[in-house]
Amino acid sequence: MKILVTGGAGFIGSNFIIYMMQKYPDYKINNLDLLTYAGNLDNLKSVESNPNYTFIKGDICDREIVTKAMKDCDMVVHFAAESHVDNSIKDPAIFVRTNVIGTEILLEVAKELNIKRFHHVSTDEVFGTLPLESKEIKFNENTPYAPRSPYSASKAGSDHLVRAFIETYNFPATISNCTNNYGPYQFPEKIIPLFILNAINNNKLPIYGEGKAVRDYLYVVDHCAAIDLIIHKGKIGETYCIGGDSEKNGIEISETVLGSLNKSLELKNFVEDRKGHDMRYAMDHSKITKELGWVPTVTFEEGIKNTIDWYINNEKWWKEILLKQSNNK
Numbered sequence: 001m002k003i004l005v006t007g008g009a010g011f012i013g014s015n016f017i018i019y020m021m022q023k024y025p026d027y028k029i030n031n032l033d034l035l036t037y038a039g040n041l042d043n044l045k046s047v048e049s050n051p052n053y054t055f056i057k058g059d060i061c062d063r064e065i066v067t068k069a070m071k072d073c074d075m076v077v078h079f080a081a082e083s084h085v086d087n088s089i090k091d092p093a094i095f096v097r098t099n100v101i102g103t104e105i106l107l108e109v110a111k112e113l114n115i116k117r118f119h120h121v122s123t124d125e126v127f128g129t130l131p132l133e134s135k136e137i138k139f140n141e142n143t144p145y146a147p148r149s150p151y152s153a154s155k156a157g158s159d160h161l162v163r164a165f166i167e168t169y170n171f172p173a174t175i176s177n178c179t180n181n182y183g184p185y186q187f188p189e190k191i192i193p194l195f196i197l198n199a200i201n202n203n204k205l206p207i208y209g210e211g212k213a214v215r216d217y218l219y220v221v222d223h224c225a226a227i228d229l230i231i232h233k234g235k236i237g238e239t240y241c242i243g244g245d246s247e248k249n250g251i252e253i254s255e256t257v258l259g260s261l262n263k264s265l266e267l268k269n270f271v272e273d274r275k276g277h278d279m280r281y282a283m284d285h286s287k288i289t290k291e292l293g294w295v296p297t298v299t300f301e302e303g304i305k306n307t308i309d310w311y312i313n314n315e316k317w318w319k320e321i322l323l324k325q326s327n328n329k
């Protein structure tokens with residue numbers, strides 16, 4: 001089995017490659033990644049010398065390099081994306097280019113090469129926002145699309161293209177929509193690593209608005225396990241919703257991180273709310289649980305402890321990123 005992973009130098013993609021190479025030592029993996037600010041080959045140090053692993057630096061919008069990277073592959077698992085909502089509010093264009101046009105090019109090349117299976121990794125954010133007060137309401141595979149940020153609109157566009165290829169060309173694809181991930185190797189623009197590093201460095205933790213917006217958190221290795229199940233046992237043409245059963249708001253995240261690191265709650269800092277901030281995401285994952293036997297296995301308490309320990313023990317990894325960020329200012 002040979003898999004093309006796109007965006008494998010990013011947070012979830014690198015965790016997925018490490019997970020797959022451990023679980024399936026015979027599989028070959030091509031990793032196509034442009035190495036934007038979010039891509040980091042240091043994430044893949046543990047696999048870089050494995051003869052079954054090949055890194056290809058390139059853009060998913062470049063048909064020639066995509067064709068080269070996908071040639072002889074049985075399967076594509078597509079993570080590459082611009083992934084940070086705040087960046088999409090400042091500059092939507094790159095989100096449309098990478099997330100929509102890049103996905104379309106991958107689909108076309110995969111169709112031309114008769115790839116047996118294409119898995120598209122997407123987000124719960126395509127479904128819009130849920131009311132804070134009605135905890136029983138969650139997103140599921142039948143929830144209508146209602147994206148509200150340029151990021152989620154671009155991911156929705158990519159999902160629609162995958163769906164269109166399935167319907168129009170009988171293209172062998174699956175889609176997953178997952179809630180917020182956290183864990184090792186997450187770029188410190190996202191809330192959990194940002195709060196951990198700010199707390200370690202005694203900097204304030206910026207909490208949007210009143211800190212009441214809720215996200216459903218899933219430990220990244222559980223997401224990798226879900227994708228593994230979908231690509232091996234999922235039904236072609238289907239969408240699977242993945243969630244962590246772990247709804248937390250900004251205040252809870254900040255207090256958990258500060259408490260775990262024995263830091264003062266005075267580091268909490270309420271800042272201007274994100275424009276168009278979605279108030280709540282939550283996922284009903286009963287389809288993947290019933291059909292493929294997947295459940296989240298890592299509790300939020302275990303996952304956040306692992307994650308904090310990882311950032312404490314991998315100072316070199318994040319210090320280089322913080323240095324690059326301050327040089328770019």
Ligand SMILES: NC(=O)c1ccc[n+]([C@@H]2O[C@H](COP(=O)([O-])OP(=O)(O)OC[C@H]3O[C@@H](n4cnc5c(N)ncnc54)[C@H](O)[C@@H]3O)[C@@H](O)[C@H]2O)c1
Pocket residue numbers: 006007008009010011012013032033034035036037038039040058059060061078079080081082083084098102121122123124155177178179180181182187
């Ligand atoms: N992080 C989450 O909580 C979450 C939740 C659900 C779904 N997702 C989806 O999972 C995927 C991965 O998310 P992530 O958090 O790992 O993102 P990330 O930003 O950490 O990584 C994205 C990777 O894609 C690469 N990339 C960007 N543009 C590219 C291009 N034009 N060509 C080739 N490579 C390119 C980057 O270099 C980087 O390595 C995304 O599609 C995202 O929408 C993320």
